[in-house]
Amino acid sequence: MAAVGMTAAALPVAAFQPYEADEHTLHLWHLDEAGPPFKDDGVSPSPLLGLLNGAKAGQPPFPGFGAAISFQPSPGGDRDYGPILLAKQALDSGPKDNVDPPFPIMGNDGAFTIEALVKFNVMPADATGLALDIVSMDDEVADNRVFIFRVEKPGFLCFLPISGSDVRGGGLATLPTSGPHAVNTTDWFHAAVVYDGHESAVNNLKLFWTRLGAGDEAANLIGQGTLTADIGRQLADFAIGNTGNRQGTSSPREFFPGLIDEVRISSIARPTYDFCFVSEDEKKRSDEILRRTPPQVPPLGMLLQQVQVGEQPMVLPRSGQPLVLGPGLHRLDFDFSFLPGVNADPLAVRCRLEGLGDEWHPAARGMTMEWEMLDATGLLLTQRIFATTGSSVGWQIDALSSPMVPRTEPLFIPEGTRKVRVTVSSGTPDTTGTWVIDDLALARSSTPQKNLWVDGGFQQGERMNQIGGVPLHWERRGTEPAIARVMQMRGPSLGLLDAEQQHSAQWTSTRELGVKPAKGGETFLLSWKEAFNVIPGASLRASYLNVPPGEYAFQAIAVGSEPQPATASLAFPLEIKRPIWEREWFIPLAVAAGVLATGLLFFAAYRRRTRHRLAAIKLQHAVERDRARIARDMHDDLGTRVTVLNLAASFVRRAIDGDPEKARQQVVRLESAARDLVTAMDGLVWAVNPSNDTLDHLASHLSAVAQEIFRDSPVRLRISIPDDLPRITLRSDFRHHFALGVKEALHNILKHAGPCEATFTLRFDHGALVAEIADHGEGFDPAIPREGNGLPNLAARFTELGGTCVIESSPGKGTRAIFRCQLPKVPALPRA
Known part of the structure; x- marks a missing residue:
């Protein structure tokens, strides 16, 4: 063999190693055996005995991890139920398949970490089952149900606490679809849920999804959630790759279509570096840093996370600088939270927009239904917000298996209300969970049986049999509109399914009220049916509608009761510019x-x-x-x-x-x-004659004058005048003097040039009228003074017209005269 003769130190070591149990390891199944029982190396060992319905051991694992188990259905198994690895040898509809005691799944303080290595054979959306369970502790008896850790078909990693009515919340986060940890069917992934044991503390639950081989030295956090109480310690059906909850002959179809390996349950909230894909050296280094770092009490403060104007996030200015908005009426949403590490549960949070009013209001948390009463012009008269957190009565694993619970609320509608607008929102971006609404009704107290809200059962609209449908008169909004979807309950219903930790969405509808409220306003009855499990994040929200121009300061304050009387506050200035006419x-x-x-x-x-x-x-x-x-x-x-x-x-x-x-x-x-x-x-x-005040008439007149002058003379005259002279109006004095100048030049040829040839050219050149008169007669020397004033008078005439007169001549070579005048504009009387 190639390894013969090599020392132990020289042997190649896999990048990742299987876990070794420590004092916090309650259960550890390497799943390397060829078949049941599968050994548990934890401090409270419980071997797994039931490899059922086509689940196969000994499958190829991630390199260095022995073997894995496949939960892909096979022809020999129960294809309706799906493959499963159970604590007991067989499934049962009663207590026979419950795990044997002791079977701890948490520490004394309630903290736990549940993790596994997984690899998909098909993408979650293409799975044939309803969900993809990784690890579950479920039961047919409601009081014995504990949790399910699984992947939902839409692509969510989900932890569901279902161990009785005392437990609320959970965790829901979208699996990455891009980047180094993007979900695929090629790579192995490490999936983990971590709970720190601090009941009711915001974001006490964390969800991790990390691709093995990405080179990370810490788990990749994809979302957070909240448990309002520790999960139960009762015994139930423990299973890997499916759920052991078998309701008689029904088939939950929640098997995991792929491979699972290295399942570990711990009694602590393990830090992000304490997982198999982190090297031992890095773990030791991180532990040493943690031991040397003295515990610090986080400061009791608040942080403004986001300001939305008209549902659009704004870029926040530098510290101390106000946010400046343009003129108009604005809807303002302020999302804020406590600084990391602060236990905000015992703190009462109030907020106000100073400058708009002095009254303090509680901040909203969770998902909300907001009703706005508008006048005929669309101006807001008043609003009412109904917040939803926790779980509805009878909530099960999901909305489909949960009953719809009726809810009735009073709604005061002012006298001038003509329209109402309702917005069902998934809340702040880090709020997750599900909310389904049906049978929405709005009625007067005097006639509660008459529903004024058209199609409150969501039967009409486009593609109402699909999650992407749009009910009649409703529209989606938000940074991730896909959160708002049509849910198929006992028919189409309005739903929000939010696993996004950084996005939100809304359903909104504006309707005519249809009736006039009584004088002074009237209280109407608002009712609907709902099923929800809403997990609020760390963020809180304060909303203000139709805020007019002015200078404001958003203020939030948190006050703790005894024995924690400390306070935390937040202040943020902003300015809405007044219209120009109001400055x-x-x-x-x-x-x-x-x-x-x-x-x-x-x-x-x-x-x-x-x-x-x-x-x-x-x-x-x-x-x-x-x-x-x-x-x-x-x-x-x-x-x-x-x-x-x-x-x-x-x-x-x-x-x-x-x-x-x-x-x-x-x-x-x-x-x-x-x-x-x-x-x-x-x-x-x-x-x-005014009718001759045109360039055409001037050209015709000069042509006739030239022909008359040289009639019966020894001079042969050639005339060149274009046919396309522009239609231009001339002053009578201009054409008179221009004609006299040309006439005088022609007479000079007749008197002094002798028998010869002469040319007369008239043209229009860039706004100027040019006349050129030339002969091949005797000529003269311009330098020799001559008797008479003919030539000076000729030059003076054209200078008076604002033009030029150029005479060129030499003895025996003839004479050429060029007259050039810019055509003057004919003056006209302006209108009075």
Whole structure:
């Protein structure tokens, strides 16, 4: 063999080792035997004798742990009941299969630890049984029932204390579905429940789920619970992998579909490092640290855990800083708890929202049903909260096996109530358990038989035969809405099944009341049937609805009675901003803004009137300029031409008898002067006609003028004017002076260029009108001074129009004149 010759110190050692019994080990079954009896190495040994219904020993374990037992059903077993490992050789519906005394499962103070190694063959949701029991001590007789430690099909690790009416609470936690300890069918897991023996202390029960091989040096805590009393010490049917409770011929079908190994029950609440997957060196080191650490009394204080605004968690500010919320009416939920290690059971907790009222109210714990009375606009008038903790009367293992218990409560409804809103909540995130509600009814005291709440039996809705169904007029809310589900009792019912330690959910519904309460308000009767087992966590909750803007401080105080008179308190500031119109600076600012706006209105009106008057003055000046120009043109041009006509007519009259030939010459002169007069009159009429105040008309006029000037002349003219000139309105004075400038440039070609070719181009370029007149005639030297003022007057004309005039010429190479003017906007009178 490979190990021959190796020393003992050199032999390989498994990472994890089976347990060795210590003074706290009540029972320890390694389950390594090939068949019954399975030895118990605890201080109170009880061998297990009944391997029944197809349960198989000698199965592959986690490496280093000998062997395991399979509880997967086989063809040879009782498939309805399922495989089981029992303390006795056979199942019985009476006391014959009860475990023999003594069979302790706890220490003198009630503390215990129950643990096992488990491996699934199928995922819990796919199991054929109703639940997956790991270790149980159950019985057909109600007074003998003790506990069940198991996995629920939805994926919960659950500890159920069921040993009589004195025990309440338990533990329920969701198995991890992600991370290093995610549930699967490949790995082995260590499952444990630990109870510290402190009855009624919050979170005295802890649930652990740890994947073997994850490298942890401490158990992985997945949830906490509360036992309000120690579990019973009576004898019952002890079993592994199933329950020994056989109700006659009925089959509970609670077998574990997989492997179980290394089951240990201890008389203490073992620390998180005292389990098989922690090395012995690490255990010793942790024990030494614990021995050297002096016991400390935890400070009596409280801690704010979470603030929800409108059911949405908020990020808490730094210590001492207030939480600032926007304007409006807000629902505020404060979740708070005592510091770890504080036994809060003997403390009475009261809280208030200072600034909203001075009255102290008890904090809510557990699951709640909240009724809100609203007026026609949805404003809250009053509220009533019914809290639920512990177990309902007759509660069994689960809701399906428990009776529905009727409950009736008075509900005061104010006079102005028109709507009611009910919210059934799973409470603070660390609250766990089950609450099922059915036959919800709201009635007037005078007519209790008439139910005003429509469909209180939850018969209507979508998919009401499924847990994901939605009853009529109801909706889910919360950070984990799947907690709110439809439960199938004797029909669909409203349910909360909460195993989440960090999430919560609500069912909520808003209805019209349907009747008007009596004057001054009226007390109605509220009733429903329920079954519940609610395990409150360490957190408490205080809720405040429709909190208006203002500055507040949430305060909580816990006062202990004798012999513990100590107190603990909590204070947390917050501010809800007022709307802008309610802030101190708003009225002065509004008055100032009003005065400023009035002044601006008066100033705007003044400016409008001033612009109107200025525009009228400008228009009047423009009219006067046009009149002056027309008068000047008529005097300078038409007057001269009329004078020529008069002179020519006088010469004709004197010469008609004495010198007919000379008279004929004067007649020719008279005809030419008349034609020139007609042309001048046409130009004048064109200049003053408003219908010609467009760019198109200006282009047409300039084209006609150019053709008329060069008619019967030695100059050949080419005209280039685009057909798609924009439709732009021009001032009459602009087009008049622009036309005169172009006309003068054309006349200069006729007088000075000689026989040649000439071009006239008119174009629109980026808001400017450009005229270019060029010839290939004689040209001139611009540097040589010339007689007359033609060119300076031409440049001055376009400068007056706000444009430019560029003349380029050289002797023998012709002349080019470029006129460029930005088109001015036509002034218009503003509206009054």
